[in-house]
């Protein structure tokens with residue numbers, strides 16, 4: 001089909017001017033209004049509404065404050081266009097053609113939305129009411145909204161959600177709710193179909209690493225409007241999911257795992273929450289001046305090109321690989337019934353393993369580039385390359401370490417001679433005590449939550465899912481699906 005052929009073309013009235021308006025097969029709307037004007041439906045029109053004979057195109061356009069040459073785009077602003085077809089017949093035809101075109105774009109029509117009123121600065125409910133809901137309603141998306149009432153509520157809800165009713169799940173929250181949703185989906189019996197439902201994130205928490213990673217990957221600022229537009233437009237991309245295993249216990253991670261300095265700052269700075277966002281910088285300084293080194297071992301399978309790190313070793317084994325234990329016998333059929341996703345099928349023993357011995361200052365494993373809106377932890381991380389980015393620091397004097405912390409804003413830290421930066425397929429983490437004090441162990445942080453807490457470590461309310469002991473992290477390429485800007 002000729003992409004410049006008109007699907008419909010007719011005389012209409014735009015702002016008092018009678019002009020020829022054409023909708024072309026490539027989705028462009030053209031008209032003359034002083035000068036030549038056009039709109040790209042796919043990018044700029046989120047929906048339309050009628051008022052008598054008038055048709056209002058609900059439109060967003062990029063403002064003029066983009067940063068020339070630096071790749072960053074301008075702020076998106078609303079700029080509706082209203083036109084009036086010349087007859088009722090023409091009005092009906094315009095409505096039909098516009099609807100058919102928008103429907104052909106595969107945009108979501110029914111969304112299940114989680115709003116965490118507790119996340120971040122506790123503004124998520126207002127953000128949803130004032131910014132998210134109006135845009136989604138303009139796009140004529142039917143919404144089912146659930147405010148989360150307690151920790152793990154989102155996980156419980158998705159475990160019994162009827163997916164035939166929704167085209168996607170949206171989290172108006174920080175990364176914590178997204179992680180709960182992924183864990184809930186993968187613990188369903190029908191996990192293999194459930195995990196395919198597209199997931200959207202609207203930044204309303206403290207971290208917002210996933211929203212930042214998605215929007216920054218196309219040069220968009222991490223704003224609520226940009227995040228909602230990405231959902232409305234309905235583009236999708238796949239996302240690697242990491243399975244962290246210890247014995248029969250599993251946790252599914254989409255963002256990061258940290259042990260050592262980063263985990264200690266992230267979790268222990270909770271006690272300074274009253275300081276607001278300054279708590280992280282303040283506590284980072286404290287930790288750097290009283291730097292801890294942790295004994296332990298990292299066993300890993302490097303991605304091609306990263307084989308120079310560590311020493312060769314055979315598979316270290318792990319209490320992690322008893323795959324069938326959490327399955328159950330189905331009473332009626334007598335067959336094994338899988339209770340949920342068990343992690344990727346990998347022949348661990350026949351991989352080329354390497355080992356790095358401690359002590360370590362910091363070990364950080366990342367799935368996507370940004371850990372938070374101001375932390376570009378793993379600049380080379382990709383959403384679905386099937387690998388995890390591993391950032392390791394073993395030794396570093398305090399002054400360079402201070403400047404490394406400020407480089408986290410732009411990802412410059414990975415170029416430091418004090419930092420090892422590689423991609424791995426599998427990691428076995430064997431955490432140990434602090435150097436010089438066997439009675440004090442550390443914390444393992446997965447996606448912002450305490451996954452494991454060793455003896456003598458910082459005690460907080462959160463219950464840890466795993467023991468401070470060997471755990472294994474594997475990655476399943478592109479297992480989940482995200483709404484993405486492009």
Ligand SMILES: Nc1ncnc2c1ncn2[C@@H]1O[C@H](COP(=O)(O)OP(=O)(O)OP(=O)(O)O)[C@@H](O)[C@H]1O
Nearest residue numbers: 119120148149151152173174175176177205206207
């Ligand atoms: N009503 C609630 N009361 C208390 N906690 C809740 C509630 N709803 C959700 N939570 C918990 O809040 C946590 C934070 O969620 P969210 O993803 O919105 O923010 P975050 O950026 O990860 O963290 P932060 O709390 O630092 O903002 C999650 O662990 C979630 O289980």
